[in-house]
Amino acid sequence: MLTVHGVGKRYGNARVLEGLDLEFGKGVYGLLAPNGAGKTTLLKLLAGLLPPTEGEILYEGQPLAVLDERYRLILGYLPQRFGYYPNDTPLKYMQYLAAIKGMDRRKALSRSEELLDLVALGEVKHKKMKTFSGGMIQRVGIAQALLNDPRVLILDEPTAGLDPKERARFRSLLTQLGRQRTVILSTHVVSDVESAANEIVMLQGGKLWVKDHPEAICKLLAGRVYEAQLTDTEIEDFRTRYVLLGERSEPGGWKLRFAVEDGTVPADSWQGVEPGLEDVFLYVYRDRQPGNVPSGTIWGDEVRL
Amino acid sequence: MNKSSHRLPNSEPESNLLAFLPPVDYPSESEERRQVAGILETALPGRPSFLVYVTEMYRQIGFRHLFRDLTEIVFVLLLGIGVWIFTALFAMEQRNTELAYTFIFTVSPLLYLVVSVIFFAELRRRDTYAVEMSCRYNVYQLASLRMLMFAAVCLVLNALLVGLISAAYGRVDMLRGLLLSASSLMLFAAAFLYGMLRGKNAAMRYLWVVAWPMLNLVTAIAQPAFYHLLLMQVPLYVYALLFAAGVWGYIRQIRRMIAIRSGVLF
Numbered sequence: 001m002l003t004v005h006g007v008g009k010r011y012g013n014a015r016v017l018e019g020l021d022l023e024f025g026k027g028v029y030g031l032l033a034p035n036g037a038g039k040t041t042l043l044k045l046l047a048g049l050l051p052p053t054e055g056e057i058l059y060e061g062q063p064l065a066v067l068d069e070r071y072r073l074i075l076g077y078l079p080q081r082f083g084y085y086p087n088d089t090p091l092k093y094m095q096y097l098a099a100i101k102g103m104d105r106r107k108a109l110s111r112s113e114e115l116l117d118l119v120a121l122g123e124v125k126h127k128k129m130k131t132f133s134g135g136m137i138q139r140v141g142i143a144q145a146l147l148n149d150p151r152v153l154i155l156d157e158p159t160a161g162l163d164p165k166e167r168a169r170f171r172s173l174l175t176q177l178g179r180q181r182t183v184i185l186s187t188h189v190v191s192d193v194e195s196a197a198n199e200i201v202m203l204q205g206g207k208l209w210v211k212d213h214p215e216a217i218c219k220l221l222a223g224r225v226y227e228a229q230l231t232d233t234e235i236e237d238f239r240t241r242y243v244l245l246g247e248r249s250e251p252g253g254w255k256l257r258f259a260v261e262d263g264t265v266p267a268d269s270w271q272g273v274e275p276g277l278e279d280v281f282l283y284v285y286r287d288r289q290p291g292n293v294p295s296g297t298i299w300g301d302e303v304r305l
Numbered sequence: 306m307n308k309s310s311h312r313l314p315n316s317e318p319e320s321n322l323l324a325f326l327p328p329v330d331y332p333s334e335s336e337e338r339r340q341v342a343g344i345l346e347t348a349l350p351g352r353p354s355f356l357v358y359v360t361e362m363y364r365q366i367g368f369r370h371l372f373r374d375l376t377e378i379v380f381v382l383l384l385g386i387g388v389w390i391f392t393a394l395f396a397m398e399q400r401n402t403e404l405a406y407t408f409i410f411t412v413s414p415l416l417y418l419v420v421s422v423i424f425f426a427e428l429r430r431r432d433t434y435a436v437e438m439s440c441r442y443n444v445y446q447l448a449s450l451r452m453l454m455f456a457a458v459c460l461v462l463n464a465l466l467v468g469l470i471s472a473a474y475g476r477v478d479m480l481r482g483l484l485l486s487a488s489s490l491m492l493f494a495a496a497f498l499y500g501m502l503r504g505k506n507a508a509m510r511y512l513w514v515v516a517w518p519m520l521n522l523v524t525a526i527a528q529p530a531f532y533h534l535l536l537m538q539v540p541l542y543v544y545a546l547l548f549a550a551g552v553w554g555y556i557r558q559i560r561r562m563i564a565i566r567s568g569v570l571f
């Protein structure tokens with residue numbers, strides 16, 4: 001169990017995170033927030049790579065700062081920018097990382113090979129990594145994070161650069177990993193976590209906005225998402241009045257997906273639809289007019305949009 | 306196990322991808338709690354003594370991984386030795402014994418200096434820093450082990466070079482040369498690491514690198530009698546003491562580096 005207690009983080013005078021209280025048990029947790037919201041910062045804190053400016057993070061009741069090397073024994077971490085030695089083969093790099101993770105040498109080799117097979121790089125394990133594509137590098141990154149069979153797995157945008165097939169493979173890997181481990185990953189690709197994550201954590205203005213099951217979060221927008229077929233002139237009007245969630249061209253005009261304020265009476269031509277996580281994301285993190293009070297706020301335990 | 310069985314056919318995304326991950330059995334919640342507690346509490350019983358810790362780290366990481374940039378290091382060392390010998394020849398040309406000692410004293414840290422400076426400059430610029438910091442032996446623990454071995458290797462190389470000089474140039478006393486070289490290296494190295502770990506900015510960190518030759522030069526010019534005394538008249542045990550002090554200071558710095566917690570310098 002990973003526990004975050006009143007954690008805040010400042011870089012100099014810039015406050016990035018504040019007053020975070022979180023608990024992570026077994027399962028997959030998706031950290032969802034826009035660019036610059038502090039996802040990487042939070043994951044670095046959870047990995048014990050950055051000290052928080054306030055509060056503390058505990059693993060099984062002991063502060064990470066105290067556990068230190070012992071925490072790293074059970075940690076797997078994929079940074080947002082996964083660095084590598086261009087002249088290394090993935091197999092050599094994995095063995096190197098296994099060595100500095102303190103793994104047994106013979107086990108390291110078989111383990112590295114198995115993991116490279118797992119991310120479908122078995123065939124190129126003897127090729128130098130400088131010849132690899134971005135997605136292949138990323139898969140090496142995912143594989144190395146699993147080397148020591150970590151109990152806490154922290155992945156910073158693991159799906160960046162993966163093609164749809166690899167994404168699908170990764171999602172099913174996630175589901176399996178989450179059964180026995182704590183897996184925390186950040187992403188802004190909603191579909192990566194919508195089905196695979198047990199809980200979604202969303203940040204707003206450096207604070208926790210919501211931490212809940214994906215379906216529960218989707219329910220926050222229930223009854224407020226519609227689709228409608230519109231002409232070009234109507235679209236402009238909609239843009240200013242509602243929150244646009246998507247648009248696609250259809251024969252005879254545009255199909256618009258949008259969310260409305262609570263209590264808005266829908267027009268007859270509107271078609272109510274089930275909100276998805278992506279709708280919530282777009283709604284919560286929409287560009288707000290200046291002076292507009294952020295509508296994602298926590299009142300007590302109740303989250304409102 | 307059949308390798309291809311790990312590969313996930315597109316059609317069955319739910320196949321057991323992790324079948325090959327046997328090392329941890331998850332028998333029950335309470336059993337697992339006990340196991341985790343085991344890892345957290347007994348994997349590293351207390352803080353083992355420095356020597357035990359370092360030896361164990363070396364045993365686990367192994368030479369090949371610890372010096373993954375061996376080619377560069379050897380190249381730099383050879384370059385350093387080349388410069389060393391070249392200037393040594395020049396110093397001996399002068400037929401001046403004092404100059405030979407001055408040379409030994411001033412130039413002995415050179416090899417250590419070049420490998421270390423290059424290593425430190427690279428350290429935090431590397432892309433791999435973040436991944437390596439998350440491993441059991443993080444960048445600073447690896448660095449401390451490397452610095453320890455750099456110092457040892459440089460001591461040996463210096464000794465060989467001093468032996469060479471003393472053989473080629475009869476008037477240099479072998480033992481004095483060795484002690485001079487060793488004490489100057491260790492004092493320099495201790496101060497260098499101190500600067501590296503304590504310096505607030507690059508200028509302060511590398512100050513000592515410039516200060517050392519300057520200090521020697523200024524002393525030699527401003528206080529030639531004192532410098533002469535220092536290099537040629539002082540009884541040998543004083544050098545031995547200086548050497549011991551250098552080693553002590555160096556180990557102290559190494560231990561501080563080992564204790565750097567991840568994140569502090571992130």
Ligand SMILES: Nc1ncnc2c1ncn2[C@@H]1O[C@H](COP(=O)(O)OP(=O)(O)OP(=O)(O)O)[C@@H](O)[C@H]1O
Binds near residue numbers: 033037039
């Ligand atoms: N080392 C640092 N020094 C100063 N400011 C930083 C540092 N790292 C991050 N920040 C700032 O903290 C904020 C959060 O950054 P962070 O990288 O955690 O965001 P993120 O959610 O991961 O963004 P992205 O989706 O682009 O990866 C940003 O405003 C960034 O400018």
Ligand SMILES: [Mg+2]
Binds near residue numbers: 039040041080156
């Ligand atoms: Mg980020």
